[in-house]
Amino acid sequence: MTTTSAPSQPSETRSTSRLKAQGLSLNYPGKAVSSGMSLEIKDGTFSVIIGPNGCGKSTLLRGLCNLLPPSAGHVLLDGRDIARLPSRELAKQVGLLPQSAQAPSGITVADLVSRGRYPHQGPFRQYSVDDERIVARSMKAAGIQDLAHQSVESLSGGQRQRVWVALVLAQETPILLLDEPTTYLDIAHQLELLSLLGNLNREGGRTIVAVLHDLNQACRYADHLIVMKDGGVVTEGSPADLMTSELLQQVFGLDAIIIDDPISHTPLIVPK
Amino acid sequence: MSASSRFVLRWGRWSLVCERRSLWLNVTFFALILLGSTVSLMLGRMQIGADAIWQTLNGQAPTRAIEHILIDIRLPRLLVTIGAGAALGASGAVFQSISRNPLGSPDVIGFTAGAATGALIWIIVFGGSGANVVLASLMGALLTGGVVYFLARKDGHVSAYRLVLTGIGIGAVLHAINALLLVKGHIDLAISANLWLAGSVDGRDWGHVWPLWLGLTVLIGPMLIGMRPLGWMEMGDDLAGPLGVPVEQVRRWMLLAALVLAGLATSATGPIAFVALAAPQLARRLTRAPTQPLIGAALFGACLLLGADLLTRIAPFDWTMPIGQVTGIIGGLYLSWLLLGNRL
Numbered sequence: 001m002t003t004t005s006a007p008s009q010p011s012e013t014r015s016t017s018r019l020k021a022q023g024l025s026l027n028y029p030g031k032a033v034s035s036g037m038s039l040e041i042k043d044g045t046f047s048v049i050i051g052p053n054g055c056g057k058s059t060l061l062r063g064l065c066n067l068l069p070p071s072a073g074h075v076l077l078d079g080r081d082i083a084r085l086p087s088r089e090l091a092k093q094v095g096l097l098p099q100s101a102q103a104p105s106g107i108t109v110a111d112l113v114s115r116g117r118y119p120h121q122g123p124f125r126q127y128s129v130d131d132e133r134i135v136a137r138s139m140k141a142a143g144i145q146d147l148a149h150q151s152v153e154s155l156s157g158g159q160r161q162r163v164w165v166a167l168v169l170a171q172e173t174p175i176l177l178l179d180e181p182t183t184y185l186d187i188a189h190q191l192e193l194l195s196l197l198g199n200l201n202r203e204g205g206r207t208i209v210a211v212l213h214d215l216n217q218a219c220r221y222a223d224h225l226i227v228m229k230d231g232g233v234v235t236e237g238s239p240a241d242l243m244t245s246e247l248l249q250q251v252f253g254l255d256a257i258i259i260d261d262p263i264s265h266t267p268l269i270v271p272k
Numbered sequence: 273m274s275a276s277s278r279f280v281l282r283w284g285r286w287s288l289v290c291e292r293r294s295l296w297l298n299v300t301f302f303a304l305i306l307l308g309s310t311v312s313l314m315l316g317r318m319q320i321g322a323d324a325i326w327q328t329l330n331g332q333a334p335t336r337a338i339e340h341i342l343i344d345i346r347l348p349r350l351l352v353t354i355g356a357g358a359a360l361g362a363s364g365a366v367f368q369s370i371s372r373n374p375l376g377s378p379d380v381i382g383f384t385a386g387a388a389t390g391a392l393i394w395i396i397v398f399g400g401s402g403a404n405v406v407l408a409s410l411m412g413a414l415l416t417g418g419v420v421y422f423l424a425r426k427d428g429h430v431s432a433y434r435l436v437l438t439g440i441g442i443g444a445v446l447h448a449i450n451a452l453l454l455v456k457g458h459i460d461l462a463i464s465a466n467l468w469l470a471g472s473v474d475g476r477d478w479g480h481v482w483p484l485w486l487g488l489t490v491l492i493g494p495m496l497i498g499m500r501p502l503g504w505m506e507m508g509d510d511l512a513g514p515l516g517v518p519v520e521q522v523r524r525w526m527l528l529a530a531l532v533l534a535g536l537a538t539s540a541t542g543p544i545a546f547v548a549l550a551a552p553q554l555a556r557r558l559t560r561a562p563t564q565p566l567i568g569a570a571l572f573g574a575c576l577l578l579g580a581d582l583l584t585r586i587a588p589f590d591w592t593m594p595i596g597q598v599t600g601i602i603g604g605l606y607l608s609w610l611l612l613g614n615r616l
Contacts, residue, residue: 095515
């Protein structure tokens with residue numbers, strides 16, 4: 001092996017990364033969010049980004065799919081700068097479920113989910129047999145196949161969120177980014193959605209990166225935690241290795257103890 | 273809404289999605305336009321029968337007088353009416369889709385006022401007339417569009433809100449300039465400018481028809497293709513962008529196409545209120561489609577303007593009412609109805 005192997009070449013270790021950020025600086029106009037961040041998203045992992053409000057978690061996700069072009073640095077996919085990739089090519093590899101999306105009024109569940117096929121379609125390839133099959137499969141994976149012909153407006157919050165998840169599933173990207181997918185859901189639906197994402201990761205082999213607020217859920221479902229503060233990555237690693245009272249104090253200013261979760265045997269955070 | 277509301281046409285690797293209801297409505301609109309056109313060609317000081325019209329269109333006019341009236345007077349008027357209605361309807365559909373707002377029409381966001389300013393400057397300041405007015409108003413519309421787009425731009429992208437608000441602001445300034453031009457201008461020129469401002473399809477010739485129909489023919493295809501990503505963008509840029517929609521490009525080019533259509537329509541007829549606002553709204557409600565129907569809005573716009581034209585011609589007045597005012601009156605009523613019904 002030479003020392004100058006290209007990032008896209010498969011390495012001998014199992015922890016390869018297709019998606020990498022190098023010296024990434026992300027700014028909103030008049031407000032620098034993060035600067036010089038470097039990060040690798042390990043293939044096939046379920047990574048969860050945690051951190052206090054306003055630390056740049058969502059911004060990082062937006063940067064990772066080129067929704068927010070960086071002011072410095074690069075995001076590389078298979079060694080290629082995503083800012084230079086055609087938008088459809090990128091959309092076949094990296095998908096994002098944003099926090100806010102509006103369903104067009106009167107649209108049915110199946111129609112909305114089918115919109116996730118956009119990068120695989122064209123002006124005169126609007127809905128192939130493949131598209132139809134994949135949309136049906138995505139709805140089944142998200143558990144909404146029985147709702148296919150209902151109007152999205154008639155659904156409950158939990159069902160609606162599953163429809164959006166089915167939409168990004170139909171996009172069939174190996175890498176899936178989700179920005180606070182459990183917001184607005186009650187606790188049962190939150191856990192249901194996280195199990196669904198866990199399944200997609202383990203059985204579907206997809207790389208999943210999600211921003212979550214609930215630290216206990218993050219510890220339970222993630223196999224890799226990325227801890228952020230003030231626009232930078234503080235530390236990353238497996239929840240069991242990472243979670244300490246000191247870290248919580250340092251990042252969240254939270255006084256807490258950590259015990260073993262009696263069910264999943266992952267760290268369980270109990271605030272004092 | 274049931275699953276059978278849309279069907280897919282497939283041929284090899286090509287496929288097209290059709291909305292069943294839109295298809296039927298479009299056929300209906302088309303039939304209405306054909307019917308209205310026949311009536312429009314028959315009506316006038318000299319009544320011409322349907323058989324004479326058919327013969328003339330086949331190149332065998334019964335008399336020279338009939339040929340002259342049909343080919344040089346009534347047919348251009350008809351084609352300007354249909355073309356302007358279709359152009360305004362299609363343009364309004366794009367504007368409403370981009371601004372995600374039922375009030376987002378070229379009238380409300382100042383482009384029509386810009387077209388008027390162009391025409392007024394040409395007529396009053398330079399004493400121009402004829403086909404050059406068409407060009408001047410087109411320039412006015414495009415300039416206004418460019419200014420509104422660049423003022424609405426912030427940090428490299430254009431938000432729907434800023435577009436509507438900037439448009440309203442610029443529109444107000446242009447309306448004031450228009451009024452000033454009319455007051456300060458020479459009285460004869462001001463009168464002829466005022467006539468243009470009233471909006472009319474009277475006395476239109478083939479010089480008005482060609483630019484309008486050329487624009488329609490060239491633009492409607494690309495716009496139809498662009499309408500699809502626009503439908504995605506209605507779900508939010510944050511969703512459409514990562515799905516592979518080149519958001520800013522689509523918005524810029526579709527806005528430009530809509531602007532050119534609105535400008536061409538206005539330059540051919542003078543400002544005509546309401547059609548660009550109402551046609552896409554009503555077409556969308558009738559089709560119940562989740563995306564803005566472009567063809568539906570265009571055909572419905574043509575129907576509306578043709579209807580308004582026929583109304584002004586059979587109305588019991590011994591003078592012809594300018595069509596721009598008729599549509600304005602209907603438009604005001606429609607807007608009140610929208611507001612009263614709390615449908616905004």
